[in-house]
Amino acid sequence: MAVKGIKSNDRHILNLANIVGDARSIIYHKEDLIAYDCDGFTLHKHLPKAVVFPKNTEEVAALVKYCAEHQLPFLARGAGTGLSGGAIPLNGEVIISLMRMKKLLSVDFENRRAVVQPGFVNLKLTNSISDKGYYYAPDPSSQYCCTIGGNVAENAGGAHCLKYGVTTNHILGLEVVLPNGDIVEIGANGIPDEPGYDLLGLLTGSEGTLGIVTKITVRILKNPEAKKTVLAYFDNVEDGSQAVSDIISAGIVPAALEMMDKTAIEGVEAAAFPVGHPKDIEAVLLIEVDGIADGLDEQINQILGVCRKRNVREVRAAKDEAERGRWWANRKTGFGAMGAISPDYLVQDGVIPRSRLPEVLSRINKISEESGLRIANIFHAGDGNLHPLVLFDARIPGQSEKALEAGSACLQVCADVGGTITGEHGVGIEKREEMRFVFTDEEIIAQTDIRSVFNPDNLLNAGKLFPMPGRCVEIKKEIKERSS
């Protein structure tokens, strides 16, 4: 039976509409679809065939089964805040949006876990349990709007994963719709170490290429008894990054250890959440320790000692929770804030061994000089996870291409010093080619072999994560054409 209100002759649209049941759960007009032509990564765009909004696991399974049977490429999408293009319908996919599966299904405080649907927004989980003194640890900067389903796909990190780990360390169980439409439960009842290969670990961070997660059991944590947050201002980046290394070497495990350089400070101060960082400062560290209140002073004193040894100009401690909140808002909206000082930016996500920080920053500086593009650095210094933000103006011919090149060069530097090309944003479309900086062909094949077990026809989110010979050149060419 046809669904009322569908104005299309395409039998696939009609059939997909049938599965989701009503005209408000599918979009297929170009005017609406164009809103789905990219995610948080905007340098590549493609229209999907349709976007469907299932309400439950069974509908997801039915949609997947339909796509598999008719060889229609498809992919899953949450809030679309990913920064590497993982949800971009490169092949005109049917997008399965999980934004109508956004419930918190249950919370079990005694056993410290919660069950959520994939479209449930990260921060809402913490907000829902904070009255009982609990929180969900992974806190990507986009946590105001990104979904936990998307976090699982990308193995999202965040400022506090230095001490508490990334998404994969907090996932206890998953319900997954496989690319053939089968529904499987992995990590039954959220009990750790289920016998068998660790599919939980494999699926987390698989960027939506192995299956569609429809239910997630996560670990929740008790709020630390106390937190102390300080800002430390440095007159040169070298001192700031040495301080980072020294803090870690001193045996302190801060809850967060963030750094911003001068250009980044200019951006966040020009944007919506300024906090009054001095304008002439070269680097600011945002340091947070948490835990038992009685032990924190000792840690803070040790940190201050380290900073002083590294010629810190000024140190400020947050006077209250409100101030701490403002500092974090300033930091967490840092990427978007770049809009205030540059029409476009490209964010990179390399990771390096912490001790190589000063060297890497100076090499990034050099890349900036050579390309003529400003590069702001906002990063999780404690993890060695860098976010060089290449600032450019896509309207100026050639700048998009230059920005991509500069971004790639930054990743090459990270790989050169024994690091990696992405710490939390994922490979997606953006860094497919750069995978070669860190993996041999054989190692990449070892991974695509695993994909073929789950996703043999490669209908699910094809063209992501792994390099495809020749493709990268095409994208760059396309950008060049568009910007000229």
Added chain:
Amino acid sequence: MITAELFAELNSILPSERIIEEKNNHPLGNSGLVKVIPKTEEEIAAILQFANEHGKKVFVEGSGTKRGFGGLIESADILLSLSNYTGIVEHVVGDMTLTVKAGTKFKELQEYLAQYNQKISLDPFCPTSATMGGIVASNDSGPKRLGYGSSRDVVIGLRIVYPDGKVIRSGGRVVKNVAGYDMNKLFIGSMGTLGVISEVTVKLRPLPKYESLILLSFPEGQMDEIRRFATKLLDSTMEPVTLELLSPTLSEKLMGRNCNTVAIGLEDVETSVRYQEKFIQSIQPDHTELKILAGQDAQAFWNQFYSLTPISPTDSSTSTQTSLKIGVINMDVTTVIKESHLLSDTHNLKVEAHGGLGHGLCQINLKGAKEDIVSAIQQIRESVTKLGGYTVVKHLPFALRQEIDTWGQKPTHFFLLDGIKSKVDPKRVLNPKRFVGGI
């Protein structure tokens, strides 16, 4: 005859003193006609390549502490021992990362790292003998998992020799990494069925500046009270690194008190540990006894604790040992410990059990007659299944493994596990029939 041929062929890869003919079958199984002891990754690769090309089966071991853990074949063609593939490849003190060869013994590593006030934040059993590769391949963890996690939280990179001899790296040497699939996870706990782990890179933690252990003993029959206490402690802002419930027999052995005891580990700066001790004393339930072990006394307690698991094949006709790993929802640990304790009467067994109230993993060591062991495992497995959990037999003589499935029922998604095995090891060279569902 076959052995001689094998010997000769392997001799082209390894010098003969590192190829040993295994004459007697081991009571725990998982033997080889010949045991080879490679010293380099190239040798490991060459051995696997040879086996892969010639249809030989290979078992892998470190120092043999998990020999009784799974496996339905008494002897493969080759027993690949990593006992001589040892040493630290790289330790970057400032980065707090460490790369070691798989055969390196855990305790040696911890002793080495202690000089730098660092440690690997794992607490596996038999740390003096267990090797890093074995700990990772079997995903062994102890009570401190509550505070520090397990191999999947600590391992950041691996080098794996694939069954065809290719060397594949997964992860890297940085603490945060999402480039490609998280392949590390695939090999952690895979029981060597996908590849031979040759190097392990872990992230390190600073040694705690101070540690203490609170032993809180409850009168008999107070499981509900234990549960209430644990819930209260977990709901507080205290940060115990262990919250391990010990069965009465285990408690008696470790501290001379025959009653259920909760072992609460505290590791932090001294002011913080002291503060937490006071808090715990303030919520100490009536009729319980509380004892605090500080510093080295706490360490000594744990050292004894980790050595308790049965590793040697001390099987005689009258006494069989087994060790079970049980996973349940956190607070159901109380039920598991209670039921396991009952086995000593119903099955005439010596029972030592403990389980983490903050993570849901239990270990039950049983000693007694074969038939009683078999029946006890079946009984425990049945009741754990009712709780929605699983029972894995971590140690059992080879003969009994034919009767009792080490891994329990196949999961519904078994086809995925089997698919992965078929893809990576299509000729089923490595540790055949060692893992879930006969993988």
Added chain:
Amino acid sequence: MMSIKEADLMKDPACSTGLSNYLLKDHPDESKWADCVHCGMCLESCPTYEITGMEQHSPRGRVHLIKSVAEGKLTVNEQFMDPVFACLDCRACTTACPADVEVGGLIEEARGQIRQAMPLTGLKGAVSKVFLQGLFPHQNRLNGLGSLLKFYQKSGMQKVVRKTKLINIMPQHLVDMEAIMPEVKEPVRKKYKDVNVIKAKGESKREVSFLTGCVMDVMFSDINEATINVLTRNGNDVTIPKNQTCCGALHVHAGDRETGRKLAKQNIEAFMDSDKIIVNAAGCGCALKEYPELFREDPEWHEKAEEFAAKIEDISKHLYDTGYDIPKAELKTRITYHDACHLAHGQGIRQEPRDLLINIPGVEMVQMPNSDRCCGSAGIYNITNPEMASAVLDNKMQNVPEDVEMISMGNPGCMLQMAMGVQKNGRNQKIVHTVQLLDWAYQKEDGKGER
């Protein structure tokens, strides 16, 4: 990427070059979307996104669509219209945006384009026409209707209104208000028709002008009366310039920027001699402050509009900034406060009205979760998009604490909508304007207006 050059904006529309499919003048302003880096931080702030989960009904999605028309990827048509007109114009995204993208302004400009390209038809068109052209600009017509009930019947909108249950709300709402406040029989503009300056009680400290609003003065003349009372009580001489008219907010929201400009010019001239213009309706205040937006292509009026906008002040902020007597009488009531979108997001006024309220002795303030979430009123949105408005309202009502007697706010549109929410959900809260409570406290202090 295609861009629109400044020069193109100034050109005759027929000569427009490039890929842009905006053919008419008064283009959406490119600089407004250039700051958007598609980060998505706005998503969760958007009530329509919350309900639909659809990207095209999110701020980021709408900006993307508007930009796509300029890039020639889309044309201005029915499908484009839907997401652009489904926006509540609540401005929550403006608060959420790290890069300060003015989504609201863009939406209004895009609506202007749509209105020029496609005249409204059908029910929505009829509603819009009756409200926007037939009524709001004509104070005498509004006055002449005497009561809303009559107006609804006459305008032929009764059916629509019945469907939204507004008809049941109105009398109840007035009854509630009457229970608290002194009876008001006529609009203040009528009442003070022949008064040049309403003198402060006691010492005069300053003179302010008062924008009475169009609907406000007819339906909520009690609030206007309260505003005058509170102002004069605190040393303000009040003038009500005669030529003032509707602020035009609803016209601009609906894409009728021409009428918007006409009304703006009239107001700018009417208040030429005023130094400060007090507004008690958040929606009007926000629109008045944004008059310069309407004259982007008219430098002369742009300057006048800038001067005018600088004079606009919300009543709560005015009192907070210039000082006011803290009432001595005790009210003994538990209340909660709803942030009107155009006060909180539009004008950044959040703390000032809360301060007024909690300083009244005996008023206990209960925090409303997500207090700055739109209630779904959004001008005449609740009439043009009843379904969405009702869904937004349902979400809002879930956050209203159960145990309060009153819900206070600073915008008449919200008051109607929240009153509807209270009734729909079988709740019993009274809906009050912030100044009404303050006035009530003063009245009580003076021995009048006992409940």
